[in-house]
Amino acid sequence: MGLIVRTPWSRIGEIIASETALTALRLSLVVATAAAAISLVLGFPIAWALARAEFRGKTFVRTLVVLPLVMPPVVAGVGLLAAFGRRGVVGSWLYEAFGVQVTFTTGAAVLAATFVSLPLAVLVLEVGLRGLDDRLEDAASTLGASRAYTLRRVVLPLMGSQIAAALVLAWARALGEFGATITFAGNLQGRTQTLPLAVFERLQTDPEAAFAVSMLLIGLAFVVILGLRGRFLR
Amino acid sequence: MRSFAAVLALTSLVATACPDDGPDAGSGDTASAREGVDLTVSAASSLTEAFTEIGDAFESANPGVSVTFNFGPSDGLATQINEGAPVDVFASASPTWVDAVQDDGPGVTGRADFARNELAILVPSDNPAGIEGIDDLSEDDLRLVLAAEGVPAGDYAREILANAGIAGAALANVVSNEEDVKAVITKVLSGDADAGIGYVTDVTPGVGDQITLIPIPDDVNVIATYPIAVVSGSEEADLALRFVDYVLGGGQRTLAEYGFLPA
Numbered sequence: 001m002g003l004i005v006r007t008p009w010s011r012i013g014e015i016i017a018s019e020t021a022l023t024a025l026r027l028s029l030v031v032a033t034a035a036a037a038i039s040l041v042l043g044f045p046i047a048w049a050l051a052r053a054e055f056r057g058k059t060f061v062r063t064l065v066v067l068p069l070v071m072p073p074v075v076a077g078v079g080l081l082a083a084f085g086r087r088g089v090v091g092s093w094l095y096e097a098f099g100v101q102v103t104f105t106t107g108a109a110v111l112a113a114t115f116v117s118l119p120l121a122v123l124v125l126e127v128g129l130r131g132l133d134d135r136l137e138d139a140a141s142t143l144g145a146s147r148a149y150t151l152r153r154v155v156l157p158l159m160g161s162q163i164a165a166a167l168v169l170a171w172a173r174a175l176g177e178f179g180a181t182i183t184f185a186g187n188l189q190g191r192t193q194t195l196p197l198a199v200f201e202r203l204q205t206d207p208e209a210a211f212a213v214s215m216l217l218i219g220l221a222f223v224v225i226l227g228l229r230g231r232f233l234r
Numbered sequence: 235m236r237s238f239a240a241v242l243a244l245t246s247l248v249a250t251a252c253p254d255d256g257p258d259a260g261s262g263d264t265a266s267a268r269e270g271v272d273l274t275v276s277a278a279s280s281l282t283e284a285f286t287e288i289g290d291a292f293e294s295a296n297p298g299v300s301v302t303f304n305f306g307p308s309d310g311l312a313t314q315i316n317e318g319a320p321v322d323v324f325a326s327a328s329p330t331w332v333d334a335v336q337d338d339g340p341g342v343t344g345r346a347d348f349a350r351n352e353l354a355i356l357v358p359s360d361n362p363a364g365i366e367g368i369d370d371l372s373e374d375d376l377r378l379v380l381a382a383e384g385v386p387a388g389d390y391a392r393e394i395l396a397n398a399g400i401a402g403a404a405l406a407n408v409v410s411n412e413e414d415v416k417a418v419i420t421k422v423l424s425g426d427a428d429a430g431i432g433y434v435t436d437v438t439p440g441v442g443d444q445i446t447l448i449p450i451p452d453d454v455n456v457i458a459t460y461p462i463a464v465v466s467g468s469e470e471a472d473l474a475l476r477f478v479d480y481v482l483g484g485g486q487r488t489l490a491e492y493g494f495l496p497a
Contacts, residue, residue: 034401086362087425104377104409184285186421187382200413204310205384220310 007215008208013175015212023190023196025216028175031106031194035113035174036167039121041115043166047125069119076115077183084111084184108185109192113174121166128162129155168228172221195220244354244391273470273477274320276304276311278386278460279414280351280433284492285325288485292477295484299473307414311382314467315339321491325462325481327351327415328386328462332461342463343454344475347497349460353390353401354434355448363428368450371429372403379427382411387418390456391431397454419445426474433458435493459497 008015009170036189050062068076084091084102094100102108132155140150156163178196185192187201195217203210267485277285282305289301304311304321312331315321316339324342326332336342344442357365363376371378381388388411395401409427412418419436421427423444437447462481464474 081424081426085424085426099376101426103421103424182413185414186379188408188410201382201411204307204313204382204413207313229357 003211003214003218006208007211011208012212012215013138015209016216019212020189020193020198020202021089021216024173024193024195024213027106027109027193027215028189028195028220031109031113032171032174034110034213035177036121036171038110038114039118039170039174040102040163040167041124042127043118043121043170047122047129048117050122051126051129064121065122067125068116073116073177074181075179075184077112077180080108080112080115080180080184084108103184103186104186104192106185106191109181109194112180116180117170117173124162124166124169125159128159128166130157132161166229168225171224175217180206219222260372261421271299271470271473272302272471273299273301273322274313275301275304275323275325275477276319276321277323277325278308278311279305279416280387280435281305281325281460282416283438284435284489284494285487286490287482291484291488292480295480296473297475300495302337302400305416307381307385308325309386310413312339321465322468322470322471323462323477324418324465325460326386327458327460328389329459329461330386330389332463335463335465339437339465343466343471346478346482347459347496348462348478348485350495351433351435351458351460351463352450352495353387353394353456353458356419356432356436357428357446357448358422358425359444359446360425360483361446362425365429365448367448368394368398368454369400371407372400373407376407377409377426377428378404378407379410379412379421380408381412381415381418381429381432385412385414386458387415389410390458391421393456394431394450394454399458410460438492457495460494 029205040041046065050058050065071079074176079104083089085091085095086101087181091102094102102111112211113130120217136154137150137156138155141147145153176196178200181192181194182200187193187197199210199213199217202213275285277288285303289303293299293301308326308328308331309322312326312334315324315335324335325348332342334343355365355371356480357363364371365371379458380391383389383392392401392405395404410421413419415432415436416427418427418430418432419441422430434447437445462478464471464478468474490496
């Protein structure tokens with residue numbers, strides 16, 4: 001409500017159409033979509049293991065997976081720096097062996113967004129997997145279906161709405177990611193400045209422009225969720 | 235269960251709506267120390283260490299007074315004040331942002347310059363890019379981190395690069411525009427930035443062994459002027475002015491210890 005009242009509606013066209021806002025919008029779309037897709041692809045096997053397998057250290061793995069959800073995003077960013085920064089545990093090896101530095105790249109923004117949205121995807125998928133009636137899979141294997149076939153033709157279709165829900169939640173979380181991004185990926189227009197970062201930067205000198213770009217971000221999320229028409233909840 | 239939740243909700247609502255404990259602040263009380271008085275000071279991030287020490291000293295000299303600092307980029311701080319943040323004193327790393335409070339905001343009183351600061355190139359102690367001087371900032375594939383435009387350190391850095399005639403090449407090397415100068419230091423400390431431009435005072439005792447300072451030649455360097463002022467409309471105007479006077483007086487030694495130049 002406050003945003004709607006204070007947005008400079010007379011300037012909004014010019015602000016939103018500005019290069020800064022459009023670049024941030026395009027980058028946000030790319031980063032959020034990539035992060036959601038990766039979260040789904042990585043999250044499914046993790047959710048499967050947590051839902052169906054029994055192994056030592058399972059509780060530990062579950063805790064690790066959920067941790068980014070409860071961590072303050074800036075702390076997540078610091079953790080990513082410690083792991084993937086140039087002097088980081090993994091980052092230093094990447095730098096020395098391949099000359100690759102992750103920080104300050106769009107990839108880093110995707111990594112930060114994935115880190116915080118993966119737990120959401122895993123949680124939703126795990127609940128979905130646990131809710132499946134395994135008699136259907138048993139029936140498929142008695143009829144001679146291989147495990148791969150069962151997965152593809154029985155499990156995945158049954159999980160359609162959960163997979164969609166996981167994607168939407170992961171995408172929404174990735175879209176709004178700020179703390180980990182600014183700490184680990186940095187802030188550069190066109191490369192790492194997603195919409196939340198653009199709003200923050202504008203806020204320092206021109207709050208009205210920040211309100212306008214915030215409306216853009218909210219509008220985008222609104223359109224996507226509305227467009228799905230609650231399909232992912234069925 | 236539902237009525238319990240309702241009671242909980244109502245209690246929290248009432249608790250947050252109640253004003254803080256403590257005697258009334260009142261106004262215009264100059265002479266003796268009063269109990270439980272809060273002074274809010276917004277200061278540029280580069281002043282973090284020096285002003286924390288100055289705040290402690292001011293509190294010791296004025297029992298009952300509690301100084302609360304709000305450190306951040308001067309542009310953000312000015313915007314907060316102009317948007318109505320209840321700040322008593324504003325110490326900025328650049329006159330521009332005190333002007334902004336004066337022209338577009340509540341206005342200021344008792345304005346005075348209290349310090350100056352030099353800028354320098356800051357590199358990680360192992361200097362991975364082998365920076366030796368300002369011209370090296372224009373070399374290819376350098377990861378340069380600056381404060382964002384609008385942040386004094388960011389504007390000063392861009393001015394320096396222009397003075398040195400390498401603005402085009404150096405700005406193409408910028409990989410991140412940080413929200414304040416301390417964030418620039420963080421990127422240098424973590425080793426992810428090959429170089430950053432910040433203040434000489436940013437090489438604080440805590441980070442001295444992890445950051446190397448490379449001086450910028452005087453003919454291209456910029457000396458930052460730091461003004462301090464009481465924000466008009468402050469409820470603690472007299473106390474705020476006493477704090478400003480302290481910074482201009484006893485606080486000068488602390489500032490010098492941290493590497494600031496006198497105004």
